[in-house]
């Protein structure tokens with residue numbers, strides 16, 4: 529067998545991909561003996577994979593920023609509601625007492641309730657499991673639910689403002705990363 533690049537020189541090795549002959553000089557070009565054609569093919573494939581990865585990241589970041597935006601709007605509504613209660617009390621010259629603070633916490637708590645339930649209070653929460661638990665222990669289930677609701681509102685009230693701010697940060701980082709990925713893709717093509 530002759531070298532595929534130098535047709536007059538005897539081959540001492542074979543391309544690991546296609547098996548064509550390579551002379552000693554050609555066999556030493558890459559760590560693994562590879563002919564130029566196969567090397568180019570490999571490079572192209574790597575570039576494709578790289579592009580795929582970046583466009584996947586781009587997609588993930590797009591979804592991430594969408595979720596963050598939804599969260600900002602959701603928590604924004606309940607935070608505004610709470611602030612409205614506060615400003616209303618101040619506007620009418622009322623003392624900001626426990627009642628007013630309680631109402632604000634209630635408003636924020638409703639905003640944070642979905643988060644509280646889905647993260648802190650989540651247990652075996654398939655619908656079937658919930659129904660089974662509730663019917664097995666009807667009384668206990670009710671008390672448990674009321675307790676969970678109360679607890680959810682309390683931690684939700686604390687979590688809601690934090691989530692609002694956190695998601696603003698997340699939205700901006702996702703947007704930034706989406707743009708970076710787009711620039712990378714543009715540069716590659």
Ligand SMILES: [Zn+2]
Pocket residue numbers: 543544545546547548562563564565566567
């Ligand atoms: Zn080859």
Ligand SMILES: [Zn+2]
Pocket residue numbers: 531532533534537550551552553554555
């Ligand atoms: Zn050669």
